[in-house]
Amino acid sequence: MxxxxxxxxxxxxxxxxxxxxxxVWVVPYxxxxxxxxxxxxxxxxxxxxxxxxxxxxxxxxxxxxxPVARTMGITFIxxxxxxxxxxxxxxxxxxxxxxxxxxxxxxxxxxxxACLLVPAPATFVPVFLMFAKVHLVDxxxxxxxxxxxxxxxxxLVRQALAGVPDEIIEAARMDxxxxxxxxxxxxxxxxxxxxxxxxxxxxxxxxxxxxxxxxMTTSDAVRTLPVSMALLREQGTxxxxxxxxxxxxxxxxxxxxxxxxxxxxxxxxxRPG
Amino acid sequence: xxPRSRWHPWGMLAPSLVxxxxxxxxxxxxxxxxxFFSWDLLTPPRFVRTANYRALFGHGELLHVALRTLGYSAxxxxxxxxxxxxxxxxxxxxxxxxxFVRASIFSAYVVSWVAxxxxxxxxxDGDSGIVGQAIRALRGPGAPVLSVLGEPRWAxxxxxxxxxxxxxxxxxxxxxxxxxxxxxxxLEAAALDGAGAWPRFRHVTMPLLxxxxxxxxxxxxxxxxxxxxxxRIMTQGGPARATELFVYAIYEQIFLxxxxxxxxxxxxxxxxxxxxxxxxxxxxxxxxxxVVR
Numbered sequence: 001m002x003x004x005x006x007x008x009x010x011x012x013x014x015x016x017x018x019x020x021x022x023x024v025w026v027v028p029y030x031x032x033x034x035x036x037x038x039x040x041x042x043x044x045x046x047x048x049x050x051x052x053x054x055x056x057x058x059x060x061x062x063x064x065x066x067p068v069a070r071t072m073g074i075t076f077i078x079x080x081x082x083x084x085x086x087x088x089x090x091x092x093x094x095x096x097x098x099x100x101x102x103x104x105x106x107x108x109x110x111x112x113x114a115c116l117l118v119p120a121p122a123t124f125v126p127v128f129l130m131f132a133k134v135h136l137v138d139x140x141x142x143x144x145x146x147x148x149x150x151x152x153x154x155x156l157v158r159q160a161l162a163g164v165p166d167e168i169i170e171a172a173r174m175d176x177x178x179x180x181x182x183x184x185x186x187x188x189x190x191x192x193x194x195x196x197x198x199x200x201x202x203x204x205x206x207x208x209x210x211x212x213x214x215x216m217t218t219s220d221a222v223r224t225l226p227v228s229m230a231l232l233r234e235q236g237t238x239x240x241x242x243x244x245x246x247x248x249x250x251x252x253x254x255x256x257x258x259x260x261x262x263x264x265x266x267x268x269x270x271r272p273g
Numbered sequence: 274x275x276p277r278s279r280w281h282p283w284g285m286l287a288p289s290l291v292x293x294x295x296x297x298x299x300x301x302x303x304x305x306x307x308x309f310f311s312w313d314l315l316t317p318p319r320f321v322r323t324a325n326y327r328a329l330f331g332h333g334e335l336l337h338v339a340l341r342t343l344g345y346s347a348x349x350x351x352x353x354x355x356x357x358x359x360x361x362x363x364x365x366x367x368x369x370x371x372x373f374v375r376a377s378i379f380s381a382y383v384v385s386w387v388a389x390x391x392x393x394x395x396x397x398d399g400d401s402g403i404v405g406q407a408i409r410a411l412r413g414p415g416a417p418v419l420s421v422l423g424e425p426r427w428a429x430x431x432x433x434x435x436x437x438x439x440x441x442x443x444x445x446x447x448x449x450x451x452x453x454x455x456x457x458x459x460l461e462a463a464a465l466d467g468a469g470a471w472p473r474f475r476h477v478t479m480p481l482l483x484x485x486x487x488x489x490x491x492x493x494x495x496x497x498x499x500x501x502x503x504x505r506i507m508t509q510g511g512p513a514r515a516t517e518l519f520v521y522a523i524y525e526q527i528f529l530x531x532x533x534x535x536x537x538x539x540x541x542x543x544x545x546x547x548x549x550x551x552x553x554x555x556x557x558x559x560x561x562x563x564v565v566r
């Protein structure tokens with residue numbers, strides 16, 4: 001039996017150990033933030049010392065080099081478009097696979113399962129060639145279309161819908177509800193926890209994604225935040241790590257805030273079964 | 274249930290199926306087709322049969338890339354699993370403080386790989402990085418001033434350690450969920466029988482955690498096998514190709530060497546290895562747990 005208030009020696013040791021472990025994650029973040037408020041002389045002369053005062057110069061430099069508002073806007077639009085589309089497409093497809101009987105259902109489900117085996121790094125060369133052929137490289141379409149449908153999302157929605165009793169759908173049909181209304185008006189709200197998790201995980205993944213926006217863009221037309229921040233380092237910053245760390249803070253803050261606010265939903269989505 | 278019209282199911286599935294087939298199934302075919310051509314994106318493609326494969330295998334280049342990727346994955350998988358399990362056992366306690374510890378560890382999983390890679394580049398910096406200086410101090414006088422990322426012997430290990438830092442929170446959260454589902458009564462019964470902490474862990478907790486360990490291990494293997502961001506940002510495959518992993522090798526072939534054929538051939542081999550891993554994954558899950566999840 002565990003007593004919450006009686007602190008045993010073992011319990012105390014565990015707390016101390018856990019605190020030390022947490023430092024392995026907290027110290028790098030703290031160092032990232034502290035570095036971003038330093039000046040170049042401070043970094044060169046006393047690299048390990050905290051900044052003597054909060055200097056916003058690094059942030060000014062980031063905002064002067066990267067059009068942050070525009071880039072963040074592009075990144076948000078891309079991530080929201082992908083996440084919303086995945087949810088909207090998974091519902092009817094999952095409904096057809098879970099609830100409707102028709103010839104070819106097994107085959108359709110098989111195609112979706114097969115797509116689970118193909119990750120983006122295995123498709124980017126041919127997809128790049130395909131987009132190049134129709135002049136869509138370096139456009140929002142090249143960033144969003146390949147992920148507009150999620151095989152995993154469709155699979156998860158199908159599993160969740162399989163647990164919904166047929167009677168609910170039959171009753172709705174008797175009331176004269178259209179299939180459209182059944183899918184989006186009745187089943188959608190019932191699956192809200194699953195769909196919210198799906199949306200958030202997809203948003204966080206694509207907001208942070210570096211690989212796909214990197215290989216599908218050739219100019220700053222639709223350059224996303226992770227790509228811009230990585231470029232900040234490549235543009236010969238040398239020892240100017242305070243600028244790179246300021247960029248890191250700008251890049252990480254939105255997801256960390258979202259994580260703090262929606263921890264419950266994100267954790268549920270990560271766990272199996 | 275019967276569909277109201279025989280066209281309904283296909284109408285609902287068509288948008289999803291069309292996009293999935295176009296962006297996941299067709300590309301594999303295109304890659305296989307292009308792998309038999311030599312094409313630099315500028316002049317017309319030339320049919321070269323299996324020359325791309327022979328060149329890649331002949332130089333031993335592809336074998337090295339495959340072994341390097343597997344070596345990196347081996348460190349990432351074992352590190353992530355053991356650290357994730359150890360931390361899960363440690364923080365599986367009530368209270369706000371433990372919740373804070375759990376959240377700090379897991380936060381790295383949420384943050385972008387870009388931020389993690391840049392942050393660690395700075396921390397490993399030999400001149401002024403907080404970890405880089407510690408490493409230099411540990412190695413004593415005469416140690417190279419360079420970052421470990423500049424040393425062929427250590428660069429890949431450094432990338433793997435950074436990846437473990439990023440992924441361990443994911444493993445911890447999954448192990449935690451499973452730990453918390455183990456009935457307390459089971460452990461208490463074992464304690465009443467006189468079993469100490471280690472036998473309780475060894476004979477009660479561990480067998481119950483095996484399916485979860487299989488899940489964490491295989492998903493981490495698949496993730497690490499596709500590593501790209503840390504390589505592209507921290508080392509660009511160097512020094513002396515020491516960190517050239519699969520996806521980076523493909524990227525290099527098409528965007529730096531403009532060799533579509535070679536890039537496609539590596540893609541085909543990469544995909545074949547992913548399928549082999551998926552096969553292994555299914556076998557592991559089936560043997561451990563009747564419910565594949």
